Amino acid sequence: MWVDDHIIDCCSLLNLYTGWGGLAELRELRRTWYVCEAVLNEAEYTREYGADGVPVLIPLDMRGLIQSGILHSARPETEAEIDDYVNFACVPGVNYPDRSASIILSGAIGRKSPVKSFWICPVS
Amino acid sequence: MKYESVDLAGLAERLIAARRAANVTQEAAAKHLNMSRPTFIAIEKAVRRPRPEELVKLAELYKESLNKLLRDDPRPPQLRPQLRSVLDLAPGGQRELEEAVSLLSAYIDDYQYLERLVEAKSNTHFPPQVRIAPGPIERFAEHCAQEERARLNLGAHQPIYNLRRVLEDAGVHVFVDKLDSKLAGLYVFVSDFGHCILVNRVHPKERRRWTIAHEYGHFLAERDRPGVDYLRPMQRKPESERFADSFAAAFLMPEAGIQRRFYEEVERSGDFKVGDLCRMADYFAVSLMAMALRLESLGLIPRGSWDQICESRVPVRDLKQEAGIQPSQDHDSFEPYPQRYKLLAVQAFVDEKITEGQLAKLLRCSRLEARDIVEQCSEIGDDGDGTPSRVPLSLTHSLLAVAAR
Numbered sequence: 280m281w282v283d284d285h286i287i288d289c290c291s292l293l294n295l296y297t298g299w300g301g302l303a304e305l306r307e308l309r310r311t312w313y314v315c316e317a318v319l320n321e322a323e324y325t326r327e328y329g330a331d332g333v334p335v336l337i338p339l340d341m342r343g344l345i346q347s348g349i350l351h352s353a354r355p356e357t358e359a360e361i362d363d364y365v366n367f368a369c370v371p372g373v374n375y376p377d378r379s380a381s382i383i384l385s386g387a388i389g390r391k392s393p394v395k396s397f398w399i400c401p402v403s
Numbered sequence: 404m405k406y407e408s409v410d411l412a413g414l415a416e417r418l419i420a421a422r423r424a425a426n427v428t429q430e431a432a433a434k435h436l437n438m439s440r441p442t443f444i445a446i447e448k449a450v451r452r453p454r455p456e457e458l459v460k461l462a463e464l465y466k467e468s469l470n471k472l473l474r475d476d477p478r479p480p481q482l483r484p485q486l487r488s489v490l491d492l493a494p495g496g497q498r499e500l501e502e503a504v505s506l507l508s509a510y511i512d513d514y515q516y517l518e519r520l521v522e523a524k525s526n527t528h529f530p531p532q533v534r535i536a537p538g539p540i541e542r543f544a545e546h547c548a549q550e551e552r553a554r555l556n557l558g559a560h561q562p563i564y565n566l567r568r569v570l571e572d573a574g575v576h577v578f579v580d581k582l583d584s585k586l587a588g589l590y591v592f593v594s595d596f597g598h599c600i601l602v603n604r605v606h607p608k609e610r611r612r613w614t615i616a617h618e619y620g621h622f623l624a625e626r627d628r629p630g631v632d633y634l635r636p637m638q639r640k641p642e643s644e645r646f647a648d649s650f651a652a653a654f655l656m657p658e659a660g661i662q663r664r665f666y667e668e669v670e671r672s673g674d675f676k677v678g679d680l681c682r683m684a685d686y687f688a689v690s691l692m693a694m695a696l697r698l699e700s701l702g703l704i705p706r707g708s709w710d711q712i713c714e715s716r717v718p719v720r721d722l723k724q725e726a727g728i729q730p731s732q733d734h735d736s737f738e739p740y741p742q743r744y745k746l747l748a749v750q751a752f753v754d755e756k757i758t759e760g761q762l763a764k765l766l767r768c769s770r771l772e773a774r775d776i777v778e779q780c781s782e783i784g785d786d787g788d789g790t791p792s793r794v795p796l797s798l799t800h801s802l803l804a805v806a807a808r
Contacts, residue, residue: 365455368469369404
């Protein structure tokens with residue numbers, strides 16, 4: 280039932296993480312939050328500014344977030360979900376979904392559940 | 404588009420390329436899919452379409468994105484058949500060479516994909532091919548280099564600092580990546596796209612520049628023959644290698660420019676010392692050895708001068724330090740892909756034709772670095788009230804259409 284609640288894509292996850300300085304607030308919202316497996320490998324680190332103003336790369340421990348229960352990982356499981364995942368990966372042109380987006384969409388369709396995901400464009 | 408409509412032959416070629424890049428045997432892949440080897444071979448021969456779950460498993464095994472395997476575009480360039488003769492003759496290090504071929508194939512594939520997405524076409528007005536004339540090959544290479552410098556408006560005296568950008572305009576796409584240290588670079592001509600060169604990132608900048616110029620010499624003289632260059636080539640160099648070497652020397656160190664600078668120094672100090680040699684090599688952005696041998700070949704310093712310097716056993720680094728030369732950065736020959744490639748990727752992202760994840764993969768960096776690159780590729784504009792704002796570049800925006808309205 281992983282799409283019953285909220286799914287976060289990689290782009291949004293980075294934005295939320297940097298905006299909040301972590302993802303602990305997600306727990307306060309009393310929902311179940313999912314990221315697809317691809318995101319676990321793509322969200323490598325975030326960046327913070329040290330006291331001297333120099334940017335510092337902070338490793339983003341996605342596995343730790345999963346283990347702590349703040350996030351749950353998801354992947355297409357049923358045959359229908361895998362079919363949809365592959366079909367989404369074939370979509371060319373505008374809004375061509377990448378791996379994580381394809382997985383999210385296929386899961387949502389396969390389980391006939393609404394997706395409430397954050398699609399926040401990166402702000403520079 | 405549905406998976407069933409994806410061109411089976413193109414998919415099969417991408418699967419083969421991905422398997423080779425991942426160094427996975429057909430047997431291992433078949434075992435991973437729990438099928439017989441003949442059944443797996445039928446997939447690679449485009450006789451059998453892999454089922455969706457099989458495709459997902461293969462993408463995971465090859466560590467390749469599903470989107471890339473399913474790209475809806477013409478077949479990816481298969482460099483391996485073209486480079487087969489070179490691969491077969493590889494004196495060892497076959498695996499390293501295979502990896503280099505896979506790297507170059509992936510860069511070309513991505514570059515062509517971006518061109519199609521952004522509807523931008525490479526310059527295919529290639530320089531005319533030269534036929535190596537009978538007689539001293541070094542003199543002919545010198546002549547060709549002078550002609551090329553004139554054709555590219557480089558003048559007869561100046562160093563070429565932005566070598567890569569200059570050659571990109573001539574239809575040469577230079578990629579830089581980490582290769583086995585024995586390999587200097589490899590090259591292949593892709594029709595309707597250009598001459599593609601992969602240069603070893605682990606080599607010093609002077610060596611990278613030399614490799615680029617050397618491979619450009621190959622492009623001029625033997626366009627249809629791909630090849631590989633090693634750091635220490637065979638003892639007896641074939642004619643084509645001698646041409647490429649002499650061309651690189653004359654292209655990077657033009658005779659007129661070298662002579663002018665040499666005599667300026669001799670006139671000033673009445674001598675030409677090792678320190679002057681170091682400064683001259685630095686000025687033309689070539690190695691000390693390349694400059695010494697060039698001066699020897701032009702008869703400006705005695706033959707054997709470089710050997711004497713070597714016999715002194717003083718490290719080149721120390722010689723340069725003594726001559727007051729500071730190590731410099733060279734972004735031109737260090738970036739993994741051409742500037743145009745980067746702009747096309749950013750443009751595709753700004754046009755919402757690729758996602759941020761895909762942008763990061765195409766730019767071979769993390770998402771954060773990809774965001775930085777997008778920002779760097781935006782111009783600072785002025786809203787009119789003095790507030791600067793970022794304006795994303797739009798390469799496909801027609802300036803003439805605006806003027807016509």
